[in-house]
Amino acid sequence: MTIQNLTYFISAAKHLSFTKAAEECLIAQTAMSRQIALIEKELNVKLFYRTNKKVKLTPAGEAFYIEAQEINKRYRNAKFLARSIDLGFNETLNIGFGMFETRIVSEQIKPFSQQNPNVSIILNQYPYDVLVKNLVENKCDIVFCPKNRTTFLKGIDTVTVKSYERQIAVSKSNPISQKNEITSEDLNHQVFITPDEDSAMHPELFAILCKKVGIEPKRVIRVNTLASILAMVEAGFGFSIVPGYLKESMPYDISIIPLKLEGDKKIPHIAAALLTNNNKPVQAFMKMLRENVRDQE
Incomplete structure (x- = not known):
């Protein structure tokens, strides 16, 4: 199965119409039907209920749709990263944040990006438990969260960015x-x-x-x-x-x-990074945060 196959399936699942999916993917409707049939044959699973008027995802199809979207997203990110490196943008900063840190993150990444145009910044929002787990597992270089979410962690560098009542x-x-x-x-x-x-x-x-x-x-x-x-x-x-x-x-x-x-x-909101993370953009970002905090004091 190829990424293109997944793209066809995702489009069909999104529109619940092979005709609309074919139009979106710029192929014939018969070709779209054939591609979906090939995917079902490879998986040995029925992904769609088909009638003369409409198609509907089976329970297996719904589960596959969720995973297929995630695979497609990871592929796009990997392709973007590879192209960025090829073009000389060879440094990436993965930043995670929680429910209440959207404004804080946007305030901090703008000046950093202006000062470091060759650093590619990727932002993702997560539930707080997942956010902290992603920091520990090195899936995020830096996370923004309330301070009380990291009190049990060891080996992390933190900067209190904002405190709110x-x-x-x-x-x-x-x-x-x-x-x-x-x-x-x-x-x-x-x-x-x-x-x-x-x-x-x-x-x-x-x-x-x-x-x-x-x-x-x-x-x-x-x-x-x-x-x-x-x-x-x-x-x-x-x-x-x-x-x-x-x-x-x-x-x-x-x-x-x-x-x-x-x-x-007041509730302190922090930026946190692993002390073992030697990624230069991480060190530069945390340094910038400290300087910003000092300037505000």
């Missing part, structure tokens, strides 16, 4: 959104929308925070992305505790309000 995201349709600051009394017996167990705040950490500041949630809804959190908050499903920087670039109909909590501290 916890603030409350609330729909502008909620009367509380008109307040200048929110107290624990405002939040008692309210619904909270939080990241799930693979994200920034584990259920235990959220429970500890609530106990510490005297909040007793009516209900906790856990979702897996920041976009999901903000969409549910905007729709009025509940409140969420978020980093304060979101207030600077909030595209939703949401208010971000300071949270007045006794003894609450």
Whole structure:
């Protein structure tokens, strides 16, 4: 099986139409049908249910579709890397980041890229557990995450890039959104929308925070992305505790309000790299971060 075969299958699975897939891949519809049949024969698995009107993925086809997309993505990245090296762009920096670090990463890679135009930067967002695992396994050169995600790791170099206060995201349709600051009394017996167990705040950490500041949630809804959190908050499903920087670039109909909590501290977000990583761009990037932090002090 070739990458081209996978491309044909991915197109057919995406469109659920051999005709549309053939048009996208610039081949005849009969050729597309023949290619899919050859793939099924090689795998000895039926990938599509076929009727006169439409095609539909089988359970095996759905599983193969997910893996085929990943293989195709890795192939494209490998091809890009090979071509970059051939053109003289022989240094690559793989950066991973989590749910709450998008803005931090974008702020840091821009000046680095301007200073180091020959370094190819690849960005990928991961759940925090996967992010830390990828750092340990050298799949990411540098990761951006809350500091508490790396406290158990040894042999890492870290730079605290930003520290943010916890603030409350609330729909502008909620009367509380008109307040200048929110107290624990405002939040008692309210619904909270939080990241799930693979994200920034584990259920235990959220429970500890609530106990510490005297909040007793009516209900906790856990979702897996920041976009999901903000969409549910905007729709009025509940409140969420978020980093304060979101207030600077909030595209939703949401208010971000300071949270007045006794003894609450800012949450540090760090960049981390393995001390054993001798990749020159990694060392240059971490050095730049330290200099930026010093300049801001």
